[in-house]
Structures are given as structure tokens and as C-alpha cells.
Amino acid sequence: MSTKHPIIAITGSSGAGTTSVTKSFQHIFRREKLNVEIIGGDSFHRYDRAAMTVRMAEEEAAGNRHFSHFGPNANLLEELENLFREYGESGRGKRRHYVHDEKAAARLGAPPGTFTAWEALPENIDLLFYEGLYGALQTDSVDIAGHVDLRVGVVPIINLEWIQKIHRDKALRGYSAEAVMDTILRRMPDYINYILPQFSRTHVNFQRVPTVDTSNPLIANDIPTLDESFLVIRFDHPRGIDFPYLLSMLHDSFMSRPNTIVCPGGKMNLAMQIIFTPMILQLMDRKRRAR
Numbered sequence: 001m002s003t004k005h006p007i008i009a010i011t012g013s014s015g016a017g018t019t020s021v022t023k024s025f026q027h028i029f030r031r032e033k034l035n036v037e038i039i040g041g042d043s044f045h046r047y048d049r050a051a052m053t054v055r056m057a058e059e060e061a062a063g064n065r066h067f068s069h070f071g072p073n074a075n076l077l078e079e080l081e082n083l084f085r086e087y088g089e090s091g092r093g094k095r096r097h098y099v100h101d102e103k104a105a106a107r108l109g110a111p112p113g114t115f116t117a118w119e120a121l122p123e124n125i126d127l128l129f130y131e132g133l134y135g136a137l138q139t140d141s142v143d144i145a146g147h148v149d150l151r152v153g154v155v156p157i158i159n160l161e162w163i164q165k166i167h168r169d170k171a172l173r174g175y176s177a178e179a180v181m182d183t184i185l186r187r188m189p190d191y192i193n194y195i196l197p198q199f200s201r202t203h204v205n206f207q208r209v210p211t212v213d214t215s216n217p218l219i220a221n222d223i224p225t226l227d228e229s230f231l232v233i234r235f236d237h238p239r240g241i242d243f244p245y246l247l248s249m250l251h252d253s254f255m256s257r258p259n260t261i262v263c264p265g266g267k268m269n270l271a272m273q274i275i276f277t278p279m280i281l282q283l284m285d286r287k288r289r290a291r
Contacts, residue, residue: 001149002088003290006283007128009135009144011198012154013191014069015165021154021206022131024272028280034126041132042098044080045069049113068183070133070190077142080134084147087121087128094118127283136198145201150279153202160210160224162217177218204275207232208265229265232256233275249274 001007008025012018022038029036047055052074059067068074087093097116099105105112121128136145136153145151156164162184169175169183199205208231210224235241238259246261247253250271253263263271 001147003286005088005091005128006149006287007084007088007130007147008150008152008280008283009130009132009148010152010154011133011135011202013133013161013195014187015161015168016154016156017164017208018131018154021152021272022129024269025129025276027269028273028277029129032277032280032284034280034284035122035124036127036129037095037121037125039083039095039128039130039132040098041130041134042100043096043115044076044132044134045098046074046076048098048115066186066189068187068190070187070195072139072141072194075134077134077137077139077144081142081144081147084128084130084144088147091121091123091125093121093128095121126287127280133195134198136201137194138197138201139194145198149283150276151202151204152276153199153205155199155205156208157210157214159214159217160208160229163214163220164223166217166220167223181218203236205232205234206268206272207234208268226265226268231263231265231268231271233261233263233271235259246271246274 010018010021010025012021026036028034045052052069055074056067059065083093083095096118097104097108097110099108099110099112099114099116101112108116110116130148134144135148136151137143138145155161162181165184166177166180169180170177208226208229210229212224212228214220214224234257236259243255243261247255250261250263250267253261253267256262261271
């Protein structure tokens with residue numbers, strides 16, 4: 001962790017909703033006039049789209065049917081840790097972008113499914129913000145979590161996560177529901193071994209729980225809306241959290257455990273605003289004092 005150069009990391013699986021959470025943080029950054037550099041976790045994949053297809057075929061031919069983007073061998077975890085370490089120490093580091101689609105290609109000047117060249121971080125940014133799979137990872141070889149000042153988990157219940165991924169991949173990538181489920185099953189060992197343990201290292205977890213039937217994700221016609229959900233918010237260290245204030249601001253909310261608030265899903269953006277704004281301002285205050 002770094003007082004002078006703080007890092008915030010949002011960790012969630014594919015389809016978890018980390019992009020929506022990032023937008024809530026961006027509202028805070030704009031309101032507080034903070035200069036923030038956003039790092040996409042996809043930019044630290046080891047292979048571009050074409051190379052990953054080839055590598056997966058090679059692994060499957062060798063008998064490994066579970067090689068996936070969720071595993072350490074498919075990601076540049078040492079490089080990600082080095083970025084966090086270097087930024088925390090000096091405010092510097094190198095990053096690149098992954099080009100998701102034609103719109104991004106026009107903006108970044110590289111074909112879809114590829115990476116841009118590595119480049120230096122902009123100077124004089126207020127904080128580094130990461131959104132991806134590995135913001136709270138600790139293994140025998142890397143300790144990414146140890147460099148992050150605020151770790152946030154986005155963890156909808158598993159069937160909702162699958163529904164969101166199925167609908168996203170069908171709409172944006174033209175996949176069938178069966179093809180998406182094949183991807184989910186291929187990733188499952190890595191999901192269990194590398195993604196899930198991170199949510200025990202986060203400072204705050206946001207878990208969306210639908211109040212409609214999601215028992216069969218393959219036949220769900222729609223993604224349950226926020227208003228059809230509850231939001232379970234778990235704090236790792238409840239000391240210092242003003243729970244009476246949060247309960248008064250989040251109407252119809254209640255505490256299910258001493259460190260957990262449950263509120264209507266439609267209040268998700270409000271909850272993030274009132275929970276994380278003080279935390280971010282505290283990081284900025286520590287940064288100013290250190291200087």
C-alpha cells in the first residue's frame with residue numbers, strides 16, 4: 001500500500017457487473033475533481049484473442065480442458081504486481097490497453113482483439129484504479145492485494161452472474177447460450193482456485209441477490225433488474241463505519257450481521273456513493289499530508 005500514490009481495485013468475475021461499479025466510482029472521481037487512471041484487467045491477459053484461441057486448442061489437445069483467462073498462466077500477474085508496486089513507490093509504471101471492439105479500435109488505433117503497445121502512465125495522477133479479475137490476488141509467487149489500498153469485490157450470486165454473462169456474450173459477441181456455458185465450465189476450476197479466494201481479502205463486498213427465479217440461467221429471458229434484487233454489502237472491518245448513517249440514507253435497509261447491510265438493489269449507486277466517497281477522500285487526505 002502507498003500513502004502518496006493510492007490504488008483502488010475492483011475485483012469480479014466475467015459477468016459480475018464490475019463495469020457498472022466502475023461507472024459509480026467515475027461519478028465520484030468527476031465530482032471530487034480527481035485525476036484517475038483506470039487500468040482494465042483485460043490488458044494484462046497474456047494472449048490476444050487469436051493467440052488465446054490457438055493456445056486453448058493446444059491445451060485441449062494435450063488433455064487440459066480447463067485452460068482459461070481465469071488462470072494464472074493466461075495472465076501477466078507479475079507485470080500487474082510490478083505496476084502496482086512501482087506506482088505505489090514512485091507514481092510511475094507501464095500499462096497498455098486491450099481493444100475489445102470496433103469502437104475501441106477507432107479510439108485506440110489497433111485492431112479488435114489485440115493489445116496496444118506498452119506506454120508510461122500519465123504523470124501527476126491522483127490515484128490508480130483497477131477493474132478486473134485479480135485486484136485482491138495472493139499466491140505463492142505474487143501478492144497483488146498487498147499493494148492495494150481499497151479492495152472492493154463485486155460478487156452477484158452465481159446464477160445471476162451466469163445470466164448476466166450469457167446475455168452479454170449473446171448480445172455483444174453473438175455466442176449461443178450453450179457456448180457461453182461451455183466457457184463457464186472450462187473456467188470453473190480457475191474460478192474456484194483463484195477468483196473466489198480474493199473475496200475474503202476485499203475491504204467491501206457488494207453481492208446482488210435477485211428476488212425472482214434464477215434457478216435455470218439458460219432459459220432466463222431477461223436479466224433481473226436492480227429493483228428486482230437486494231444488495232448485500234459486507235465490510236471486512238466494521239470499525240469506523242457509520243452504520244446508523246448508512247441505514248438512514250438507504251431507506252428500507254437493515255443489518256443482517258454486525259458487518260453487513262442489506263438494502264434494495266435500486267439503491268446500489270447511492271450506496272456506493274455514500275460508502276466510498278468518504279473512503280476516497282480519506283485516501284486523498286493521507287496523500288496530501290504525506291506530501
